[in-house]
Amino acid sequence: MFYSASNAKLKVNDEEILASNASLSLSTSLQPNYLITRRNTNKFVASDGVGGDLSFNYFLTGKDFFKTFITGQGERAREATVISGNFGGLNFDSGYLTSYSVNFGPNSPAVASATVSFFDDLKGEFAPVEELAPDIVGILNFKNASVAGETASGFDNVENFVGGAYNYTAEVKPVYLIKETKPSAVSFGPKNVNLNFEIDSPSGYLPFSGVSAKVSVDLKNSAGTMVENFTCDGALQQRALGSAVGDYIKQTINIVQGSTDASKVSVSANGFLPIP
């Protein structure tokens, strides 16, 4: 039996997500069980728990629910908001946001990408649905965005922010106790926010220690009210410059923010990152 994309709803924490695409993967961690006297085997044994990923792209219509997990996930020991997911009836209840990104393109609808990793097998059965799409009044569009950037040395007279991407990644590892196949806890590793941006005014300025930089993108609705903000406040670590025949010279910068708490990296007067 085959089904179309319209037959499988995507729900996260029981809320329907307007995803343009979704994929669910599930895998075991089996390893071949070799004997000393044999070079081959058909026996496999589990070396780790079952787990998978739920990845999807979705349209931003207002304040983004998933973005709250960037600062609200694992900031304190053993404290995390677990994400449950359901795709077409197949569900899990031990998920954690491991990656999140938003691409900024001129005049483009705002689309975010998220990946939720979970550490259990899938429950439930595939249950197709047949429902008409709801009428969505407004999908946020980057026509209604404003961008502000600053570095300690100034942004090299940058006048135009053409486009870019906001990316968040987090390392999440399951913590299993003896006799557990579903982890009783997870541990959070490094979290990273980085922002790539194409700008004008080509420059090669990049000090040995990087330079403090902050770019903030306000996303507004059609009424001009700011509903979402993407800020990366960290160190400008990379610049790239390139062009191709028939194209203009594109310069991109990459800013990395090591922390995801509310505090901001201060912009020091000399343009270099403060040494803690």
Place this chain on the structure above:
Amino acid sequence: MATVFYDKASVSVEWGSVGETLLASDFTINYSTSAQPLYAVGNKGSLGQFPSSARVGDISFNFITSLTGAHYGQKGNIINFLASGIKHSVGSTASGVTISGAGVKGFGFLNSYSLNVASNSISSSSASFTFFGHDNELPISGRLADSTVTVGLGTTAGGSLATGIAHGRYTPLTTLRTTIGAGYDPGPTDIGTVFGADYSVSFNHNPIYKLGQEFPVTSLYTTAQESINVTEDIFQSGLAFNESSNDYTIDLHGLDDASTNDKMQLKMISGKQVSTSMSAGLDDIVRSQKTLTASY
């Protein structure tokens, strides 16, 4: 409601202080927005239609090739002047021109320009422009209304209509004819007769859009491609793998054969012949066609 008859719907082009009302036989203006349907898994039908790119417009028109219009240096018309200027420009930033037709106007970038000339025929040209808009300026504005401007053909050679229009009668196009020789003495053995030529040039522009603004902050001119299709009576069977490049000049003359000044000139730089063909039909001679191309 405005009902405008064609005699009040002229096409005018302005660049800075230079302007010309063309002898247009027709024009079409298009204006479009991008409404893209968006779909979500688990839902039948679309969520709605949402914009995914900026509004753009375009205008295209055909006009009689006037020789006594606005120009700089070589005589001609403002479209030929613009095409020549862009083609030979070493700058990248395109300025665009204001084009209006029947009360509707926009700030356009020349996309293509073509003209044809054939024996005993009036030369006609065509051009198309794209309206990208700029910063907060809409690509197209205005409303349908009578145009009050009048067509002027200049004052040279008495300012009469006949002298101001390119015509095949006194346009021999000898610079485009094919010459086939033996490669050694006694020299050329066959020289073609040109029956007509179609010239075209197209320009590529790259509008730069940024976040938070619908219309581009600037538009860059990148490349241009030019071609001439020449109809004659010589078939170049010796077309080389890598033809040598030559400069080709087209001089378009009006009906005033006494005047040597009233000519419009187009110059193809480093053009190469890329194809040749011939065809025969009933009650006609065998005609051949060659294509010359150049890029900028």
